[in-house]
Amino acid sequence: MNKIILIGGSPIVGKNYAARKVAESLKLPWISTDTIREQMRKIVREKDFPNLFAHSEATPEMAVEFLSKKSAKEIVKHQNDESLDVWKSVKALIETDYVWGNFIIEGVAVLPHLVKKLSVENKEIKVVFLVDDNVERVRKTIFTRGLWDDADKYNDDVKEKEVEWVVEFNNYIIKESKKYSFPVVKIGDRRKYIDKIKELIK
Numbered sequence: 001m002n003k004i005i006l007i008g009g010s011p012i013v014g015k016n017y018a019a020r021k022v023a024e025s026l027k028l029p030w031i032s033t034d035t036i037r038e039q040m041r042k043i044v045r046e047k048d049f050p051n052l053f054a055h056s057e058a059t060p061e062m063a064v065e066f067l068s069k070k071s072a073k074e075i076v077k078h079q080n081d082e083s084l085d086v087w088k089s090v091k092a093l094i095e096t097d098y099v100w101g102n103f104i105i106e107g108v109a110v111l112p113h114l115v116k117k118l119s120v121e122n123k124e125i126k127v128v129f130l131v132d133d134n135v136e137r138v139r140k141t142i143f144t145r146g147l148w149d150d151a152d153k154y155n156d157d158v159k160e161k162e163v164e165w166v167v168e169f170n171n172y173i174i175k176e177s178k179k180y181s182f183p184v185v186k187i188g189d190r191r192k193y194i195d196k197i198k199e200l201i202k
Contacts, residue, residue, distance in 0.1 A: 002123045003201075007128055028104055036086055049088075067158050115182065128183050142163050
């Protein structure tokens with residue numbers, strides 16, 4: 001039976017790093033929902049996937065304006081609306097007899113309520129959600145590199161808003177994972193949380 005491993009969680013929590021380390025250990029291919037999103041933008045029609053294109057051509061200035069004017073809850077909702085469009089391709093990839101067989105998908109578009117609705121035969125779905133409840137560590141990461149590696153392009157007030165919505169997203173993931181009985185791994189020591197993920201996806 002093929003195994004598909006899903007790793008979800010908030011931005012900067014280490015999903016990409018975790019997927020890469022687990023993929024190296026298990027010798028599996030992996031893909032990010034960010035990559036799936038960008039490929040979708042090249043081939044689908046905007047009218048069919050409006051949330052996917054809401055900020056597809058946003059400049060740094062537009063991103064700063066958006067972050068400045070929206071509350072943390074509104075930003076999380078916006079992210080999840082976009083993720084709902086991305087999930088349509090993720091779901092198709094999971095449900096199709098894809099050439100990879102066993103593989104890993106990581107990203108913010110892996111959300112508990114969407115995973116719960118998956119219905120696949122002859123495939124084993126393993127899922128884990130990563131969170132970081134250390135607000136100071138979140139703040140340090142954002143102030144050092146930003147959410148998209150461009151911390152030097154905007155002021156500290158915007159970075160604080162990023163901290164606020166990442167914390168809000170972490171809380172959302174914790175609540176939703178508990179609701180649907182999915183495992184949550186709190187990051188800390190990298191080696192330890194990677195080992196914990198491996199244990200959960202056996």
